[in-house]
Amino acid sequence: MPSIEAVTVPKWGMTMTEGKITQWMVGEGDLVTRGQEILEIETTKVTNVVEAAASGTLRRIVLTEGTTAPVGALAGVIADEVATPEEIDAFIESYADRLGGGDEGEGGAAVPRTIVVDGGAINLLEAGPQSDETVVLLHGFGGDLSTWLFNQSALAESMRVVAIDLPGHGASSPIAGGDIFPKIVSAVEAAVEAVAPGKLHLIAHSFGGAVAAAIAANRPSRVASLTLIAPIGLSRQISREFLVDFVAAERRRPLHSVLERLFADPSKITSDMVEGTLRFKRLEGVPEALSAIADTIADDHGGQVQSIGGQLAALTCPVTILWGERDAIVPVPQQADLPANARLRIIPGIGHMPQMEASSAVNEAILENLQRG
Amino acid sequence: MAQKSFRQALNEALHFEMGRDPRVIMMGEDLTGGAGANGVKDAWGGPFGVTRGLLDAFGPERIRDTPISEAAFIGAAAGAALTGLRPIAEIMFVDFAGVCLDQIMNQAAKFRYMFGGRAKTPLVIRATYGAGSRSGSQHTQALYPIFTHIPGLKVVIPSTPYDAKGLLLQAIRDDDPVIFLEHKMLYDTVGEVPDGAYTIPFGEARVARDGKDVLIVAIGRMVQIAEEAARKLAAEGISACIIDPRTTSPLDEDTLLEFTETIGRVVIVDEANPRCSVAADISALLADKCFDALKAPIKLVTAPHAPVPYAPNLEDAYIPSADAVAKAATSIIKR
Numbered sequence: 267m268p269s270i271e272a273v274t275v276p277k278w279g280m281t282m283t284e285g286k287i288t289q290w291m292v293g294e295g296d297l298v299t300r301g302q303e304i305l306e307i308e309t310t311k312v313t314n315v316v317e318a319a320a321s322g323t324l325r326r327i328v329l330t331e332g333t334t335a336p337v338g339a340l341a342g343v344i345a346d347e348v349a350t351p352e353e354i355d356a357f358i359e360s361y362a363d364r365l366g367g368g369d370e371g372e373g374g375a376a377v378p379r380t381i382v383v384d385g386g387a388i389n390l391l392e393a394g395p396q397s398d399e400t401v402v403l404l405h406g407f408g409g410d411l412s413t414w415l416f417n418q419s420a421l422a423e424s425m426r427v428v429a430i431d432l433p434g435h436g437a438s439s440p441i442a443g444g445d446i447f448p449k450i451v452s453a454v455e456a457a458v459e460a461v462a463p464g465k466l467h468l469i470a471h472s473f474g475g476a477v478a479a480a481i482a483a484n485r486p487s488r489v490a491s492l493t494l495i496a497p498i499g500l501s502r503q504i505s506r507e508f509l510v511d512f513v514a515a516e517r518r519r520p521l522h523s524v525l526e527r528l529f530a531d532p533s534k535i536t537s538d539m540v541e542g543t544l545r546f547k548r549l550e551g552v553p554e555a556l557s558a559i560a561d562t563i564a565d566d567h568g569g570q571v572q573s574i575g576g577q578l579a580a581l582t583c584p585v586t587i588l589w590g591e592r593d594a595i596v597p598v599p600q601q602a603d604l605p606a607n608a609r610l611r612i613i614p615g616i617g618h619m620p621q622m623e624a625s626s627a628v629n630e631a632i633l634e635n636l637q638r639g
Numbered sequence: 640m641a642q643k644s645f646r647q648a649l650n651e652a653l654h655f656e657m658g659r660d661p662r663v664i665m666m667g668e669d670l671t672g673g674a675g676a677n678g679v680k681d682a683w684g685g686p687f688g689v690t691r692g693l694l695d696a697f698g699p700e701r702i703r704d705t706p707i708s709e710a711a712f713i714g715a716a717a718g719a720a721l722t723g724l725r726p727i728a729e730i731m732f733v734d735f736a737g738v739c740l741d742q743i744m745n746q747a748a749k750f751r752y753m754f755g756g757r758a759k760t761p762l763v764i765r766a767t768y769g770a771g772s773r774s775g776s777q778h779t780q781a782l783y784p785i786f787t788h789i790p791g792l793k794v795v796i797p798s799t800p801y802d803a804k805g806l807l808l809q810a811i812r813d814d815d816p817v818i819f820l821e822h823k824m825l826y827d828t829v830g831e832v833p834d835g836a837y838t839i840p841f842g843e844a845r846v847a848r849d850g851k852d853v854l855i856v857a858i859g860r861m862v863q864i865a866e867e868a869a870r871k872l873a874a875e876g877i878s879a880c881i882i883d884p885r886t887t888s889p890l891d892e893d894t895l896l897e898f899t900e901t902i903g904r905v906v907i908v909d910e911a912n913p914r915c916s917v918a919a920d921i922s923a924l925l926a927d928k929c930f931d932a933l934k935a936p937i938k939l940v941t942a943p944h945a946p947v948p949y950a951p952n953l954e955d956a957y958i959p960s961a962d963a964v965a966k967a968a969t970s971i972i973k974r
Contacts, residue, residue: 286873308849332876437833517843519893537846548805548837 268349270357271320273342275307275335277419282309286334287341291315292324298344301626305341313534314416317626322346325354378411378437381460385453386439389431390461394422399490400462401636403429404454406472406496407559408512410436410546412539413471416625421469421632428461430454432474434555436546441555447562447572451480465490467636471621472496472596473563479574482581491639492581493632495588496618498563499574501599506568508595509560513553518544530592530617579605584638588631590616590623609635643832645825648800649689652807653727655836657697660725663811664701665693666712667729667765671704686731687767687826709739713764717747717816720762725811732778733766733820736785747816748791762816763807769822769860769910770958776946779954781859781911786818787887788915793817793841794888798862800830802885805839812838822860842889846898850880853968854902856895856921857883861908861959868908868964877972887917892924899925903934906967908959913941935971940964 275285289306298304298318305316326343329335340361343354378391391411394401401421405413411429421427431438433453441449454477458466466489470478475497482489498504508527515521522540526532546552562571578585585608589598595618604610611631616623643651657663670685671694684691694702705712709730716728730736736743743764750758770779786794793815797803803821810817847862848869857865862883869879882898884891899905905925909918922937940959948954 286878288878330876332873332878334870334873517840518846519897537849541845545801545833545837548839549833550836 268346268353269320269322270343270345270349270354271322272340272357272361273305273316273318273324273344275329275337275339275341276316277337278309278314278416282337282415284334284336285309287329287331288313289331290327290342294324294327296324298322298324307341309415313536314622314625316341318344320344325349326358328358378431380437381457383453383456383460385433385441385449385456387437388433388453388457389437390457391418391429392426392461393418393429394426395424397425397464399425399465399467401425401427401467401469402458402462402478403427404468404470404474404478405429405432405435406474407509407563408435408543408556409471410542412436412542413619413621415622417469417621417629417632420625420629421636425467425636426462428458430457432477434552434559440549440551442551442558446555446558447476447480450559451477451484455481455484467491467493467639469493469632470495470497472618473498473559475499476572476574479577482583483577486581486583489581489583491583491635492578492585493588493635494585495620495628496590496593496596497574497587498570498596499572500587500603501597502570502603503568503597504564504570505595506560506564506566509564513556513560516544516547521547527594528618529623530590530615531623534619534622575603575605578608581607584635585609586611586631586635588613588620588628590618590620592616593618641832641834642829643800645797645800645803645821645828645830646688648804648832649807649821650684650691650693651832651834652804652811653690653693654696656808656811657693657701659836660811662723662725663727664703664719664724665690665727665729666703666705666716668705668707668731670694670702670729671699685729687821687823689765689821689826690729709735710742713739714742714746716762716764717742717750717760720747720760720816721750721758725761725763727763727765727811730764730766732774733768733782734777734780736766736782743786743792743816743818744789748789750791751815752791759814760816761811761814763810763813763819764816765819765821767823768820769824770942770947770954771824771860773949773951773954774823775949779947781909781942783818783820783858783887784911784916784920787917787920791816792888793886795819795841795886796859797821797885798825798847798857798859798883800828800832802839802845802883804832805837806841806885808836809838809841813841820859825860825863828863839885841886842891843885844891844894845883845885846894847881847883848879850878851902852878852972853880853904853906854898855879855881855906855908855964855968856918857881857908858887858917859910861910864959864961865908865964867961868968871961871965872968875969877968879968884921890921890924892928895921895925896928899929900932903932904968904971905933906938906940906964906971908964909939909941910959911942912944913939914944916941938967938971940967
């Protein structure tokens with residue numbers, strides 16, 4: 267029985283409907299191993315690589331470089347040597363039928379919705395089947411729910427996953443006045459309460475990590491697991507310069523150079539990402555809200571204002587912390603700064619955005635931590 | 640985020656800023672009526688539906704219908720701007736700027752300079768432009784090169800609903816005279832527009848699409864044509880980057896130079912006539928500053944040097960097409 271596996275255009279983020287093949291990293295006839303990067307695809311948001319889902323030979327390239335195709339389309343075929351050309355042709359043909367034969371919505375874009383809570387309007391994006399437990403994704407300072415472009419769909423295969431725009435970010439309304447951090451925490455808690463009644467798996471990046479830690483400390487019985495990616499509040503220093511420059515950047519070119527500091531590989535940044543960030547930064551009230559948030563993250567000397575070590579140490583649920591080895595924003599903490607119950611995993615060669623730069627490794631680690639909880 | 644039309648986006652900006660700033664007033668022909676409205680107030684929301692609801696919200700003192708005399712009301716608006724109001728004057732078709740060019744060119748554009756910086760002229764002149772609506776050669780020109788040529792004027796040409804709202808708010812808050820041009824064929828286009836207020840700075844181009852093989856610079860409605868061309872090119876394996884300057888004065892030279900340096904092949908798409916045009920101007924800039932980075936001649940896809948024809952088939956042939964843009968791009972890639 268020959269083994270024939272499809273290489274398809276993946277769905278990175280709920281709003282992705284199509285992708286463009288920019289580069290095949292292997293040729294027809296090359297041997298590939300499971301997990302090997304074989305194909306580069308560009309979306310309107312970002313360019314990323316597809317890994318081989320099986321080991322074998324890349325027997326056929328169906329979508330050539332430069333082609334744009336819908337999510338789920340067959341890009342190539344990996345098979346063992348036993349498979350005959352006729353069997354591969356038949357597989358490709360059956361695939362064409364599969365894509366055309368209904369299953370509407372597969373490639374369609376999910377739409378975020380806005381709910382109104384005490385602290386204002388919260389924008390969120392839901393995915394995955396109904397489940398008793400809910401995965402909640404919280405992005406970092408200056409980001410929005412699109413930071414989970416490569417993660418939300420992968421995590422949503424067996425569980426409901428809700429990505430939230432923090433107040434003052436994305437399409438959520440800004441919060442003004444003093445005491446901004448507790449206000450953000452309670453607005454996010456209210457939103458979570460409204461959409462996720464059961465147990466929670468909190469996944470949070472950077473500034474969102476402090477929000478998630480506060481939620482877990484407030485309601486420990488609700489939280490089944492906590493996965494933090496380069497969170498604030500653990501190492502002592504932080505790049506205050508990044509925060510200040512990010513708030514100050516009003517135009518594309520300066521903002522692009524600020525965003526470059528987030529990535530080990532700045533070529534991951536697309537014009538859409540820069541434009542999307544500018545769009546929320548231009549909204550009236552947002553720059554002031556961002557400045558106020560920046561002050562809750564770093565003091566004038568680049569010392570961290572938040573401290574989450576104590577909150578984490580008190581938790582009984584599994585806690586995993588992921589960090590990019592080359593993080594230029596929040597440096598990797600010393601082991602002594604970490605609570606004993608937290609597992610730290612460092613991802614080599616990656617900057618402050620592992621969820622985008624090393625999405626497969628991050629998704630795997632998140633799923634592993636979910637299962638522990 | 641809410642999907643809104645270009646027309647709605649402009650209407651929201653007008654409502655927002657008139658509500659925020661009592662100095663903002665509007666003047667123009669049929670702002671509160673519309674052709675054949677027979678005296679019914681706000682029957683059509685203006686000739687193109689952009690000013691709908693403003694009369695009800697702000698009253699006839701601030702929404703002023705004028706006689707058919709651009710020379711009079713553009714002059715009055717320039718004067719009102721000098722006294723501290725922030726007028727928005729509407730010229731129904733930019734072609735009619737011909738009868739009030741002195742007020743624009745010799746008055747509004749010059750005040751700041753002739754009075755040693757002590758006079759401010761916060762005037763916005765909104766006008767429709769562009770071919771495609773079967774309106775004949777006196778109602779369809781793309782006259783932004785004339786205004787771009789005149790120092791003292793800022794010239795804004797939005798291509799999307801999002802940009803229309805943010806650029807119009809910026810225009811009203813700007814202390815200099817701004818010519819704000821709306822393509823008639825864009826009014827019904829739809830895109831994401833936030834409910835809240837925001838401004839887009841002038842002189843800041845938008846990268847409408849990333850690409851590495853060829854740079855397409857497109858203005859106003861031509862951005863849509865360029866996007867269509869880019870999809871055709873993608874099917875042939877050619878990756879096109881699109882830049883929309885958004886304002887032709889000031890012009891975001893830095894972005895144009897940056898992308899020309901990295902891509903090296905440039906097509907400029909412009910609906911205006913080609914002599915002394917923005918396309919010719921950008922081409923000269925790139926040839927001067929990026930000569931060593933250019934891998935092929937800069938290609939211009941423009942209307943011909945002729946008035947817009949009234950015959951529908953000729954009017955269609957007059958407007959730069961996606962096929963022509965794709966062909967120009969292919970011609971410099973296959974060298």
